[in-house]
Amino acid sequence: MLPEIGHFTLILSLFFAIALATLPIYGYWKRNLVLLELARPLTYVMTSLVFISFLVLAYSFAIDDFSVLYVSQNSNSQLPVWFKVSAVWGGHEGSLLLWVLILCGWTCAVAIKGENLPTDVRSLVLAVLGIVTTGFTSFLLFTSSPFIRLLPESPLEGGDLNPLLQDVGLIIHPPMLYMGYVGFSVAFAFAITALITGNLNASWARWARPWTSVSWAFLTIGITLGSWWAYYELGWGGWWFWDPVENASFMPWLAGTALIHSLAVTEKRGVFKSWTVLLAIFTFCLSLLGTFLVRSGVLTSVHAFAADPTRGVFILVLLFLMVGGSLLLYALKASEVKSKVTFGATGREAWLLLNNILLTTMTLTVLLGTLYPLIVDALGFGKISVGAPYFNSVFSPMALLLMVFMAIGPLSKWHNTPFSALLKKLLFPAAISLISSAILVYFYDLGVMSWISLSVAVWVLVLTFYDWFIKVSAGSKGIIPRAKTLPRNYYGMVLAHLGMAVSLVGVLFVSVSSDEQMVRMAKGDVSLLSGYEFKFEGVQHFEGPNFIADQGQIIISKDGEFVAHLKPEKRFYNARGQVMTEASIDNGLFRDLYISLGEDLGEGAWGIRIHVKPFVRWIWLGGILMMFGGLLSAMDKRYRKVSGARI
Template sequence: MLPEVGNFSLILSLFFACCLAVVPIIGYWRHTPILLSTARPLTLLMSCFVLVSFIVLAIAFLTDDFSVLYVSLNSNSKLPIWYKFSAIWGSHEGSLLLWVLILCGWSSVVALKSHTLPKEVGPIVLSVLGMVATGFLLFMLFTSSPFVRDLPNVPVDGADLNPLLQDIGLVIHPPMLYMGYVGFSVAFAFAIAALITGNLNSSWARWARPWTAVSWAFLTLGITLGSWWAYYELGWGGWWFWDPVENASLMPWLAGTALIHSLAVTEKRGVFKSWTVLLAIFTFSLSLLGTFLVRSGVLTSVHAFAADPTRGVFILALLIVLIGSSLLLYALRASQVKAGVAFGVTGREAWLLLNNIILTVLTLTVLLGTLYPLLFEALDLGRISVGAPYFNTVFSPLALLLMVFMAIGPLSKWHSTKPSLLVRLCVWPGVVSILLAGIISYIYHLGGMAWLSLSVAFWVVLLTCKDWFIKVSAGSKGIIPRARQLPRNYYGMMLAHLGLVVSLIGILMVSTCSKETTVKIAAGQTVSFAGYQFTLNQFESLKGPNYVADQADIAVYQDGKLVAQLKPEKRFYEARRQVMTEASLNAGITRDLYVSLGEKLNDQAWSMRIYVKAFVRWIWFGGILMMCGGVLSALDKRYRARVEGRHA
């Protein structure tokens, strides 16, 4: 009975979503306040019924209700309870329900905060979010319901969750990623509301900016968690950079980064108005495109959901309707907007414009590399593969140029800056950066490109610190009081910029300084590699909740001193009849020791893969810093004070 309740709740939520999509718009055109006032209760009703459906599906998983087809295909009675819960989003139908639940969550928060907006703007924003929810609820109910029954042939036990997903990283990675994906719908809704109401001034940028910063922070965290999971879970010591599905999340992140900077200029200087609206549409479009790529079956990846082509057609149609109508509205309204504010070629506006251009080019570069093989095959021209060499060759130089502009921008002033001042501020940090990069390149035997990249990275750090020192040393109040007066948004920018530098250093060092080897080893044997001695003490058999495993006990020594005890496993999941490699690693600030088991060669010996990964943790530490920067920017008190004070 409960699954039917869940399905009926989805139907009711669709009804309220349709009402939300239509009624406030009618109220706006007819200037009827009572119709506009329905937006908030309709949003909360829609969200409540989606939440009921999610709770019902969770109960079905936690109680092993294998009469529900989705549960029987993605769970098992022996599955640990936390994985039973995360199995809700372990495949297409449930992850789509999570997508809609998060959309409703964002919509509800906007509804509760809409009293700070002009009376005609808040309902229109919620109405646009209702349109998006309507499309995805229709998609779910007609093609992807998670409540389909498998009657009367109810299986005795379920097929189990994909072993790749039975990991803490996959418990938290998809929700964080979806929070970012779906969060950009709020910025999109603000942009469409601004186009509909004609309120294309700096106000809409002020309203949208904190929502965009939070969404960007969640997406940053989601991408970071996905990279971290791929590193230790897949057993080959790498991370899925340039995997097609990972590109699907990188593209809205790049566009969202451009949007954050463009919103800042629009809010403070009243320029880039049309461009900022277009970026908001473009960013959410890429989020929807990512959903299409993951669920249409056109991409093969460890991250992709196996979905039939009819579902892909539905998502493509939804993408065309939502984005096509948005671009049409933009074409009709945005041409009426004039900035009316000039700026010089050395002003901060110019540097931010250059950043936007490079970020957009980077996004289009990734988009082309991801879609070109699909278009090539669709036109029956054969099959081609676009891999890391293309992305590294095209992406890396542009990314370095972006960091150069990113460093200079905060030092410049609005409208115009004397070139001599910029030269004076940048020269000595540049010289110090080159020397520091040269020393590190000499120590680690790095090449010319690595030396250049490190020079730029150190230059960004030094200029960022110098900009902070200039700001806090101005005036007579003292450094500490001035530092406390700087807005949270400024410190958020600093953290985000420094986080990007830290990630760049991590990627650079792990790509150029890491070492790996494959060895044959038996119990009692020792192999030496990269200054470490790896001794295999013994093998033992283990039995987990839903798997059996062979576990190796490996002691790692350096200069006769024990530095790590590693226990990699080879697991066999009984329900799925699937073998998985569970790597074991010892983490450090400057290196990771990483061991994974290969195949069993005979009764005594195994093949074993050994990695010494240099500075790999810096990649994810940088991601955490960027995420914290986004959150700190969104918490800036100026946003709340300005909006509430304006309409008090």
């Protein structure tokens, strides 16, 4: 009975989503305040109904209701309860329900936090989000319902959750990633509202900017968690593979980064208006494209959901309607917007424009590398793959150049900055960056390209702190009082830029200074790597809640001193009959010791993969700093105020 209730509330939510998508727009057209005011209650009811459906599905997993097809496919009575709950989004149907729930959550947040917005603006934004919700709820109900029953012959046992997903990463990674993905729909809704009203002034940029920053922060931590999860779970020691599904989340992140900077210029100086709107549309469309890639079945990936062609066609139609409709509206309205503000070649606007050009080019580079194999295959020209060599050779130089511009921008002034004054600020930090990087390169025996990359990272760090020092030392108040007066938005930018530099250091060192070896080891054997001694103490057998495992025992020492006792595992999952590798890691701020257990080679010997990875944690530390930067920017006090203008 409960699954039927969940299905029924989901159907009801579709009707309320349709009402939200139509009534406020009709009310705006007819200048009917009653219809405009309906947007908020419709949002609350729609969200409540979807939440009930989600709770029903979660409860079905918790009580092992295998009469529900989706539960029987993705759960098992032996599965620990925390994995049963997270298994709700472990497959296509449940993860899509989570997607719709998060979309409703964002819509509800706009209804609550947007109470100070003009009524017509708030209602139109909610209506646009209602249109998006209608599309995804229809997709869920017509092609991917998670409440299909297996009656009267329901199985006594489920097929189990994919062993790869039986990890804490499943609990936190998808929700964070979806919060970012879906959150960009709010910026999209503000942009479409601005186009509908035909007045793209700075007000809409101010209203959209905190929502965009929060979405970007969630997507940043979602991607970071995904990288960390792949690193320790897949057993090969890598943190990024340029997998098409990884790219699907990376592209809206790049476009969203450009959008944040473009919104800043539109809000501050009233320029880039049309471009900012187009970026908001482009970022949201990339989120939809990512949904298509993951759920259409066109990709074979460890991250992708197995899906039938019907689902792919539905998403493609939805993508076409959303993209086509928004771009048509843009084509009709954007020509009416003209910016009369000018700026110099060394003004902050110019650096942010270069920032936008590079970020957009980087996004298109990743888009080309991701879609080109699919296009070639669809045209019948055979199967090709575009991998790391392409992305690293094309993407990396642009990323380094972006960071150079990123560091210069905050030091320049709006409108125009005398070149001599800017050059004076840059020379000393440049010298420090080049010299200190050269010392590190010599100490770690790195190459010329590493010196360039490290110099850029140090350049960003030095200029960021230098810019802060200039700001807090101005005036007579003193450093601490002056530092307290700087807005949260500025400190958010500082954290985000520092995070980029920290991640670059991690990427550089783990790429050029990692050591690894694959060795055959029997009990008592010792292997040496990077000054560490790895002693194999044999394998112990044990049983988990739904698996059996062989656990290696490896003692690590350095210069005769004990360092760590690592226990990599080889697990056999009973229900699916799959074997999984569980790496064991001794982590630290400056290096990771990473060991995975390979195959049983007989006679007590095992294949052992050993990695020593310097600074790998800095990659994710940078992601955390960037996330906090985005959240801090969104908390700036001035975003709580509304100018009173109507767009």
